[in-house]
Structure formats: structure tokens, C-alpha cells
Amino acid sequence: MAELINIKINGKEYTVEKGITILEACKQAGIKIPTLCYLKDINAIGACRVCVCEVVGARSLVASCVFPVDREGMEILTNTKRVLDSRKTTVELLLSNHNNDCNSCVRSNKCELQKLAHDLGCNEHRYNGIKQQFEEDVTPYLIRDNSKCILCRRCVAACDKLQHVHVIGANNRGFNTSIGSAYELSLNDVPCVACGQCINVCPTGALRERDSIDEVFNALNDKTKHVVVATAPAVRVALGEEFGYPIGTNIEGKMVSALKMLGFDKVFDVDFTADLTIMEEGTELLGRINKGGKLPMITSCSPGWINYIEQYYPELTSHLSTVKSPQQIYGALVKSYYAQKNNINPADIVCVSVMPCVAKKTEMNREHVNAYKEGKDIDYVLTTRELARMIKRAGIDLPCLGNGNYDRLMGEGTTAGLIFGVTGGVMEAA
Numbered sequence: 137m138a139e140l141i142n143i144k145i146n147g148k149e150y151t152v153e154k155g156i157t158i159l160e161a162c163k164q165a166g167i168k169i170p171t172l173c174y175l176k177d178i179n180a181i182g183a184c185r186v187c188v189c190e191v192v193g194a195r196s197l198v199a200s201c202v203f204p205v206d207r208e209g210m211e212i213l214t215n216t217k218r219v220l221d222s223r224k225t226t227v228e229l230l231l232s233n234h235n236n237d238c239n240s241c242v243r244s245n246k247c248e249l250q251k252l253a254h255d256l257g258c259n260e261h262r263y264n265g266i267k268q269q270f271e272e273d274v275t276p277y278l279i280r281d282n283s284k285c286i287l288c289r290r291c292v293a294a295c296d297k298l299q300h301v302h303v304i305g306a307n308n309r310g311f312n313t314s315i316g317s318a319y320e321l322s323l324n325d326v327p328c329v330a331c332g333q334c335i336n337v338c339p340t341g342a343l344r345e346r347d348s349i350d351e352v353f354n355a356l357n358d359k360t361k362h363v364v365v366a367t368a369p370a371v372r373v374a375l376g377e378e379f380g381y382p383i384g385t386n387i388e389g390k391m392v393s394a395l396k397m398l399g400f401d402k403v404f405d406v407d408f409t410a411d412l413t414i415m416e417e418g419t420e421l422l423g424r425i426n427k428g429g430k431l432p433m434i435t436s437c438s439p440g441w442i443n444y445i446e447q448y449y450p451e452l453t454s455h456l457s458t459v460k461s462p463q464q465i466y467g468a469l470v471k472s473y474y475a476q477k478n479n480i481n482p483a484d485i486v487c488v489s490v491m492p493c494v495a496k497k498t499e500m501n502r503e504h505v506n507a508y509k510e511g512k513d514i515d516y517v518l519t520t521r522e523l524a525r526m527i528k529r530a531g532i533d534l535p536c537l538g539n540g541n542y543d544r545l546m547g548e549g550t551t552a553g554l555i556f557g558v559t560g561g562v563m564e565a566a
């Protein structure tokens with residue numbers, strides 16, 4: 137059983153498990169300590185010094201994300217003037233060489249650095265540091281802008297410890313340190329799997345998805361084009377967060393209404409083509425079992441996973457199902473069956489999908505996935521965040537909308553594909 141000790145935080149007594157960090161002890165006591173480089177379970181390196189606290193008797197301030205509570209009677213102070221001044225100065229110094237281009241930054245209002253600066257009262261520029269010039273690293277799925285990077289290394293930890301891919305790290309030393317790939321190579325030229333986890337954990341606008349919003353708006357404004365969209369199962373329960381709904385709220389009806397107001401000619405549900413993926417994969421599995429094919433068979437509907445196995449375990453690719461992902465089946469059906477049925481030239485159709493993952497932007501560019509020989513089955517992939525930005529840019533007040541209904545691609549009804557949106561859902565659907 138864990139040993140318990142008695143400590144004081146800001147003069148009040150608490151009993152906590154010996155050995156946990158000050159940050160954890162304060163969290164249990166309901167005291168919030170600001171953090172920046174810290175990421176639970178994967179990045180506790182005490183690097184940014186934003187989470188500093190005073191430990192009575194210690195010579196200097198300590199980083200609460202790594203400093204253990206290990207002494208009976210330990211006294212911790214989290215909000216003295218010394219602590220607050222130190223945190224403020226740290227953030228001011230970070231801002232001194234940051235590009236501070238907040239008005240045009242995609243992360244503005246959701247940036248952790250911006251929020252900290254506000255919370256800590258960084259109301260003036262007391263320090264003027266050197267602004268380093270960096271070239272953006274532009275890939276088909278993400279953009280790195282190191283002029284906004286604060287060297288927290290959260291992206292490095294996500295790539296190493298969550299994804300086990302290890303293609304980014306710190307280059308150079310001291311003031312010249314920057315995050316990137318070995319030999320300053322672009323992510324295009326290293327075995328990055330395009331999972332996008334580094335974007336998710338970045339506290340600033342240094343990493344962002346490659347945005348297709350302008351291209352989709354242009355297509356919607358082109359009267360010669362028939363523009364259709366389909367949404368992945370997870371998008372309906374993720375979009376709401378961008379509009380103030382509690383995490384996980386299903387706003388399917390409002391999302392469909394918003395897509396129709398944006399001007400899409402048809403709004404389809406990827407759930408149906410997820411069902412087709414499962415029917416095809418099930419058939420393929422039975423075929424492999426009955427005819428002695430390669431087993432176990434592994435689903436191929438996640439492009440990040442496909443990039444990973446191709447780059448790191450090429451000897452296992454024969455285990456992959458040959459079935460297209462739901463996104464690509466949707467694109468193929470739209471540019472063949474749907475185009476024929478509705479007497480539309482597939483060249484005049486713009487096929488958009490809304491997906492929870494940037495790897496889908498790489499999938500649509502894989503030549504062998506396209507059934508439509510004259511071009512791509514999918515023309516643009518938007519992430520949930522991009523869709524939210526489009527809705528806001530068009531001035532659509534999503535919470536006030538009624539519930540719209542999806543259009544039907546092939547007369548489909550209720551599907552099992554909906555549970556693709558949760559972990560394990562693909563196999564449960566199968």
C-alpha cells in the first residue's frame with residue numbers, strides 16, 4: 137500500500153501519497169498550477185519553468201511537474217509574489233522572441249501561450265528579443281512554423297512515446313535550438329506517418345493542419361461544380377466542442393443543417409460506406425479462412441496506420457485487408473454510381489470529406505486508391521477543426537440551427553458504421 141504523508145499547501149494541511157509530484161498533489165487539493173511543457177504521462181521535463189512553486193527551505197523555486205512530495209511536513213507555496221513574478225517573467229521572455237502574430241494565427245483564442253500571458257498579466261512587452269527567421273515546413277497534411285515554437289518538446293514526446301515514430305527532435309543547441317527532423321530534413325522526406333498527434337499536443341500555432349478551406353469555398357462558389365460532402369462517424373460528436381457544447385455531444389442534425397447552409401449540393405454520411413468497408417472486409421476474411429489466405433487479416437481503413445506499417449513493418453503488409461477505407465469507397469461511389477444515376481459528369485463533381493485525422497489528406501493522394509481514372513475520388517479533406525472554421529467564417533450560428541437530415545447515396549438506412557467513431561468500433565461493426 138502506498139505510504140501517506142502530511143503536507144501543507146498554502147498553509148492548509150493535506151494528506152497525500154508520498155512520491156507524487158507537487159503538481160499532482162496540488163491538483164488533488166483543487167489548486168491549479170499553470171503548465172506549458174508538461175503533458176500528463178508523456179512529457180514531464182520541467183523545462184519551461186511556468187509551473188514553479190516555492191518549497192519552504194529550498195534555495196530556489198522548483199518545477200512542480202517533476203518535484204516530488206517526499207517529506208512529512210513539507211510546505212509548498214503556489215501563489216506568493218515571488219512565484220507569480222517568476223511565472224510572469226518566464227512567459228514574457230518566451231514572448232520576447234515569439235513572432236506574436238496572434239491576429240492572423242489559426243490558434244488565436246485557443247493558444248495556451250496566449251492564455252497564460254493573459255492569466256499572468258503580461259500586459260506589456262518588457263523584453264525585446266531577437267526574432268529568428270524560419271522557413272515553414274509545408275507537407276500535404278501539416279505545416280510547421282518554428283517562429284511560433286516555444287521549444288516545449290510536447291510534439292517530440294508525442295511522436296516518440298505515443299506513436300513510436302521518432303522523426304522529430306531538437307536540432308542545434310542553446311538559442312539556436314529548433315524542433316525538426318534530423319539534418320533539417322522536411323517531414324516530407326522522413327518516415328513521418330502523418331498521424332497529426334504532434335499538432336494535437338502543440339500549445340501554440342507552431343504546428344497546424346494544412347488547410348483546404350479556401351479551395352472548398354472556391355468550389356462552392358463555382359456554379360459549374362456539383363459539390364458533395366460526407367462526414368466521418370466521429371465528426372458529429374467532436375464538432376460541438378468548437379461551439380461550446382460539452383465534450384462528446386452529438387450534434388449530427390445541426391451539423392448537417394450547417395453543411396447545407398454552406399452550399400453543399402448533397403450531404404452524405406460516411407457511416408454507410410463504413411458499412412460497405414465492413415461487408416467487404418468480412419467477405420475477404422471468410423475468403424482467406426476458407427481458401428487459406430494470409431492470416432490474421434488486419435483492417436486497412438486507417439491511413440495513419442497504413443503509413444506506419446508500410447514504413448516500419450513492410451514485411452507485414454500482406455496481412456492488410458485489400459479493401460478501401462470508408463472515405464475512398466465514398467469517393468469512388470460518388471464519381472461512378474452517383475454520377476451515372478444523376479447524369480452528372482464526374483469531372484464536374486467536387487468530392488469533399490470531413491475527417492477526424494490529417495492522415496486522410498495523404499490517403500486521397502495515393503494513386504492506387506482512386507477508381508476515377510481522370511482524377512482523384514476525393515478532391516478535398518477537411519478536418520473537424522477546418523469545418524468549424526468554415527461554419528464560423530460563413531457567419532452560420534450553428535447552435536440556433538434545426539436538425540437537418542443526410543442525403544442518401546444509395547438509399548441506405550441505419551448503419552453499423554456509426555460505431556467506427558469509437559475505439560474498437562470497426563471490429564465490433566464487423
Ligand code: SF4
Nearest residue numbers: 295328329331332334
Ligand atoms: S505527424 Fe505523427 S509521425 Fe509525423 S511528426 Fe507528427 S507525431 Fe510524428
Ligand code: SF4
Nearest residue numbers: 285286288289291338
Ligand atoms: S512545435 Fe509546438 S509542441 Fe513542438 S516544441 Fe514547438 S511549441 Fe512545443
